[in-house]
Amino acid sequence: MKIFKFGGASVNSAEAIRNVAHIVQQNLDTPLLVVISAMGKTTNLLEKVIPGVPSDDDERRALLQQNRDYHLSIADSLFADKGDATFGRLHELFDQLDEVSTRKATNYNFDYDQTVSFGELISTTLISGYLNSVGISNVWVDVRDVIRTNENYREGIVDFDTTRRQANSQLSTLNSQLIITQGFIAGTASGTTTTLGREGSDYSASILSYCLDAESMTIWKDVPGFLNADPKFFSNTIKINEIPFNEAIELAYYGASVIHPKTVKPIQNKGIHLNIKSFVDPQAEGSVIGPFKVIEPMTPLYIFKNNQVLISIQPKDFSFIAEDNLQAIFAMLAELNIRVNLMQNSALSFSLCIDYNEILLEHLRQRLEKDFRLVYNSGLQLITIRYYTQDIIEQIVAGRHILLQQRSRTTTQLLVEDKA
Ligand code: ASP
Numbered sequence: 529m530k531i532f533k534f535g536g537a538s539v540n541s542a543e544a545i546r547n548v549a550h551i552v553q554q555n556l557d558t559p560l561l562v563v564i565s566a567m568g569k570t571t572n573l574l575e576k577v578i579p580g581v582p583s584d585d586d587e588r589r590a591l592l593q594q595n596r597d598y599h600l601s602i603a604d605s606l607f608a609d610k611g612d613a614t615f616g617r618l619h620e621l622f623d624q625l626d627e628v629s630t631r632k633a634t635n636y637n638f639d640y641d642q643t644v645s646f647g648e649l650i651s652t653t654l655i656s657g658y659l660n661s662v663g664i665s666n667v668w669v670d671v672r673d674v675i676r677t678n679e680n681y682r683e684g685i686v687d688f689d690t691t692r693r694q695a696n697s698q699l700s701t702l703n704s705q706l707i708i709t710q711g712f713i714a715g716t717a718s719g720t721t722t723t724l725g726r727e728g729s730d731y732s733a734s735i736l737s738y739c740l741d742a743e744s745m746t747i748w749k750d751v752p753g754f755l756n757a758d759p760k761f762f763s764n765t766i767k768i769n770e771i772p773f774n775e776a777i778e779l780a781y782y783g784a785s786v787i788h789p790k791t792v793k794p795i796q797n798k799g800i801h802l803n804i805k806s807f808v809d810p811q812a813e814g815s816v817i818g819p820f821k822v823i824e825p826m827t828p829l830y831i832f833k834n835n836q837v838l839i840s841i842q843p844k845d846f847s848f849i850a851e852d853n854l855q856a857i858f859a860m861l862a863e864l865n866i867r868v869n870l871m872q873n874s875a876l877s878f879s880l881c882i883d884y885n886e887i888l889l890e891h892l893r894q895r896l897e898k899d900f901r902l903v904y905n906s907g908l909q910l911i912t913i914r915y916y917t918q919d920i921i922e923q924i925v926a927g928r929h930i931l932l933q934q935r936s937r938t939t940t941q942l943l944v945e946d947k948a
């Protein structure tokens with residue numbers, strides 16, 4: 529079996545979905561399992577309609593309607609038969625989402641997963657229905673019955689044993705050449721929905737590749753492969769043809785958006801090759817993550833993370849930052865599932881750089897303000913350069929104010945003020 533993953537950008541319009549159908553059709557010589565994300569920017573929209581997220585009822589209604597209209601207009605142009613049963617299924621999902629979104633807020637991470645998971649349920653329902661309607665016969669699988677996590681909402685921890693058992697009993701026996709399922713979402717033992725963290729669909733594909741001993745995994749992207757920098761930030765990018773598993777893990781950890789950080793480990797354990805290919809040019813070579821020694825070609829690699837905030841935490845009692853303080857701070861970060869992108873310690877203050885999220889920042893402040901003073905600096909960009917030289921650093925930073933810099937033999941990280 530081969531595993532394909534299509535992300536939001538590859539299914540953001542009727543035309544894009546027709547292209548996906550074409551790629552899938554060209555690859556049905558072996559059994560294929562296709563993992564699909566929410567369409568376009570749907571997850572961002574759904575993050576704004578989570579119960580308790582500050583937005584008035586009118587705004588919530590407008591966003592929910594916008595989400596409905598977006599998907600229905602795509603479905604409208606894809607389906608020749610406007611009476612296709614898929615429309616009924618979609619309306620059911622939209623109605624359920626309306627209901628979930630207008631519930632009373634409970635726990636933010638729990639509410640988050642119950643709401644944003646609809647993006648993937650809707651996209652796969654629409655695409656699976658469309659493929660069937662044009663004769664590409666497939667089975668839609670609810671991945672929440674396959675990938676099992678604990679109840680760590682918004683970042684579920686995968687139970688690989690149960691997942692492997694469920695994957696083999698449910699997927700291997702389906703007797704279908706093509707399976708369509710959701711990325712990003714999963715289920716707990718008690719049947720509630722969890723998610724695997726933003727951009728987690730790559731990870732979903734990797735979990736399934738591992739559990740099903742896939743012969744290969746392919747992530748279809750809007751770029752020609754694994755580039756040495758995000759083309760959104762950089763004009764002269766170079767495609768890396770071969771990436772060692774460990775290098776890919778490092779790059780993802782630093783925030784290379786081409787791949788989700790947890791994706792590589794499972795496939796590395798089984799030696800499964802991960803192809804990154806362009807859905808715009810499916811015949812082109814792409815990149816391969818595999819058991820290589822070094823990147824090929826060798827070149828500096830750049831990773832940019834926008835919308836960062838630097839938090840400096842100082843004990844109120846003017847004590848030094850010591851192990852017991854750090855322990856309290858890390859416990860809060862873990863409890864809130866806040867990932868630290870960079871940290872630095874001095875005698876009087878502990879600084880950490882995280883992705884900006886108003887709600888989580890407020891929770892963090894509330895929990896720490898009794899014992900600590902918190903100072904924020906927002907609107908920052910975190911730049912990571914692997915295989916750097918001093919010249920390259922100067923070129924990239926070019927006179928911008930550096931708030932924090934760290935450097936190892938191979939990698940430097942710079943936290944700078946965002947370009948206005
Ligand atoms: N739809 C989710 C997100 O946008 C998961 C993914 O795209 O991988 O984060």
Ligand code: MG
Pocket residue numbers: 535536537565566571727
């Ligand atoms: Mg996405």
